[in-house]
Amino acid sequence: MQPLLFLTLLLLSAGAYYVGRRRALAVAGGHIRNLHSLPSFYGSYAALWCGLPALLVFALWAVVQPNLLVDWVVAGLPPELRDLPPDRLNLVVNDLKNLVGGNFVSSASDPVMVEAAERYRQLRAIGNTALWVVVLSFAIAGTAYAWRAISPAFRARNRVEGVVNLFLIASSTVAIFTTVGIVLSVIFESMRFFRQVPVAEFLFGLQWSPQTALRADQVGSSGAFGAAPLFAGTLLVSAIAMLVAVPIGLMSALYLSEYATPKFRAFAKPALEILAGIPTVVYGFFAALTVAPLIREIGSALGLHVASESALAAGLVMGIMIIPFVSSLSDDVINAVPQSMRDGSYALGATKSETITRVLLPAALPGIVGSILLAISRAIGETMIVVMAAGLSANLTANPLEAVTTVTVQIVTLLTGDQEFDSPKTLAAFALGLVLFVVTLILNIIALRVVRKYREQYE
């Protein structure tokens, strides 16, 4: 990165704006009404011509230069180094870069390397100078072009607006590209994984121990990639979470919307929503250091064996985290039930709770189901709490007092620490990611549909 060059370019653009404006006033003979557009548009036009092409060149250069330099330097290395297999060569290049950066490396004493580093530095210096020259010439040439183009009839505004429009449209596609990026990256890597491990074995296998498949001769054939225990663990933890979150969240929402005084509501609703703003790592810490030991103590007091990292602890805390999610969505849904339904019920002599359980809840049911689906998808995708509190052992169990592991925990475990990018261990994380993405996507789509349908019903 070259912050100085960047700043210079910004300054030049500002200058170009001024020049363009002056030029426009000059060609118009000082009378703005002779111009097609306001003078500031001519200024912006010049500034864009000054900045954009130069910036483009700048960016391109910044991407290409390091690779080119490496190629050139490698080409100049003695043949015995140059012809090393790619991974070994990579190590040499890394050493070289460290040397260039002035760091101490083991090969510092090797004269060949020192010389190569020196050459690299020289080339880089030349390259950087060239970059300045080229970028600044583009800036000046662009300004000159704009300067010549400016005439009273010139439609500067349309041009400038065209560029802005382009920027707007490009921005709106970023979200699309993000989705495409997610889909492509997980699918691409998953396909490589499924070439080594059959899909059926991955989805239905009961044995998960990816760490044993590290040796190259064992790849994929060890049968250690059966993800069923992970899915079961995810379900167990999510189920516990929902058992906590749904009753508490729903009852809170009902109380707040039907019973609470406006004052209490104004206090309690935001206070409850604090739970949604607390980072998940904090919940994880709370689960691992406070809730899990507590559960273990209670368990042993009752004579039960509780694992130190139990599904119950993770699920409970995750449930707490999801309470505001359920409650605020349900609150919206319940408030969307028209007042006339309540009136109809009260007018027949129903009590509040009868009205709630017999009219409001059935009426709001689709919306509530939708929000619970969203909450489930949230629970399934939640990572930090389970990473910190649920553990790593892939037990296929329905006992909440035992340790289980989840899809997200395994993704994190497989991808942190040293990794080779091609090992099935790493690729398995992407396969799990694919499952996670697909499941949450389906849940979300159904939930959003249901909720929207429900809203329309009462509009």
Added chain:
Amino acid sequence: MSTTAIDTQIALNGALNRNAPIRQSAGAQVTDYDNRQTVGKITVDNPKMACREVNVYYGQKHAIKNVSLDIGANEVIAFIGPSGCGKSTFIRCLNRMNDTIPAARVTGLIKLDDDDIHAKEIDVVQLRARVGMVFQKPNPFPKSIYENVAYGPRIHGMVNDKAELDQLVRDSLERAGLIKEVEKRMLEPGTSLSGGQQQRLCIARAIAVNPEVILMDEPCSALDPIATAKIEELIDELRENYTIVIVTHSMQQAARVSQRTAYFHLGDLIEIGDTDQIFTNPRHKLTEDYITGRFG
């Protein structure tokens, strides 16, 4: 009409036990605009409900001002008046629906038979079971037709078994004149009916609990003329068994279905009397103007 007829009554019945007299003007032929005292006879011989000096406030707003009137047993009484005059507010006092509005405050005496409806020992649940209500916009619950009607009997525990409930639902639908149309579709959602049918379903729902009084707040204003005619017919039939209070903005409707009519204006009860008399011979300028369509 006799000009000397003095209908004024300050016949507070003994239970009222209050000294303040009811403002009620002597019935000159036509009372002037400025006079806001009730013209006409507020009492009846066999009252089902009696209201005395009822005031309603929405926060600072004084929506009902010192209204006193009787509602006779098995009569249909119509409340008319320009919109915003407090008809709905007043009718909602009769089954304490205003309790559900936090800002609303009701004072005065309202009696159902011999019970003060605001008394401690009267439960609002019981009151509303005795005084049913039908709303302006049909509001069937998002349940089946059957369940809509069965709702009241179920919550109040009126029946002992399914057979009785079936019987009660059928009876109620029959009395509401809906049975022929819905006999075959009892399990379809109530919202699948047409607007007029929905409103009759709401009436069936209200009479299923066998109330003593039925309040109807503009029950036909959201309906087409044919559906309206059906409901009006129904009201006439229901009069045999129930006391009915109906709010309407249609004077024709009031004239067609009611025996007595009360005219409200900006929170005041301006005039009350036999429907025939109100429409043929109003005694208050405001009533006259309203009847003759000068505003409304």
Added chain:
Amino acid sequence: MNKATSPNGATPPHERDIKTIVNAGLARRHAAERRFRWYGLTAITLGLAFVVLMFANIINKGLPAFWQTYIQVPITFDAAALDPEGQRDPRALAGADYNALVRAGLRQLFPKVEGRLPLRALSALVSTDASYDLQRRVLADPQLIGTQQEIWLLASAAVDTFVKGNIDRGLEEANRPIKDNQIDWIDQLRAAGKIERQFNAVLFRSGDSREPEQAGIRGALMGSFFTLLVTFLLSFPIGVATAVYLEEFAPKNRWTDIIEVNINNLAAVPSIVFGLLGLAVFINFFGLPRSAPLVGGLVLSLMTLPVIIIAGRAALTSVPPSIREAALGMGASKLQMVGHHVLPLAMPGMLTGSIIGMARALGESAPLLMIGMVAFIVDVPKSFLDPATVLPVQIYLWSDLPERAFVERTSAAIMVLLAFMILMNGLAILLRKRFERRW
């Protein structure tokens, strides 16, 4: 009124007296009503109790970490040992044996201690950072050489934990990190007023460390700062531009429908999946460095984008059409109308949404684990490309460490994190209150 003597008896349902029937069930129904109400109140109390409990728990654990134990030790800056040449050459000064000074100082306090093990236990009273501390002091002020000074040295974590009362004296000696003789010395030092708790500046001054008493969150804070800066610089302009495009310019067609649905779904994609994207695309495909705030910022900006877009659109729709019509009526182009009139009015709402989005990004850790921001990094990052971690990930890393002193620091780091989040959300609320407009 005498329709029925027994309410549910032989009379047909329609003739039963509603008054008696209702009366019969009233007590039960009111009890059910009270019960239901009580459930609701319990639920909400539970929810609020969790908030209080969690905050109390963390503050209780974390508050002591803001103070740190120091021991006052007489240090003789012996010229012969530090600078035998007498040149005051910084290189020579830096290379001197400061550990010896610390040891000598401690022995001066407890001259009777003999033997290798006891002496080692004695040195273990102070942090291993003490010698670097002396080195820094000498380099900063060579005048110290040749003098004797009473210097407050950072105590070791075990001493600190003991002084804070978190190690039980009654425990068997083998089971506690601090031994009998050390306890004895600490008691003596305490009696002599040579043990003191001072504000824990180390926590805010240094990066991570294996030694609890030397570990700080400076590195994580800077990492978070750089990461969030990248996030903001990318997601804010792109988010605002997208919102403006969708709300003001886009034709309503299939394509914009797709964009819209896509944004809504993106908002609900689990954060860890964004981490996979970052790993596959930014690191493996584009070859950006692992552990760099730049990559972290890229990933978080993709996550924050939907939040900003959704908030931005809401802000734009709340600007009344009359303003647009007025601007267009004056002959402004559509872009001018948006730029001069609509956008400034919608800006507070957009900023509010962005701040909330940034607060969320600040607390995010899962996707950053994927792109290597979990390394043990001692140095405080100085740029977007230096290896770094962020505050929540630092919390995650520390929470794995068993020492009491780290538990304390983890809670303290959480308090700092929560303070930042409260600050940001408070700012958002303030902004909303200040610019709230009723049209």
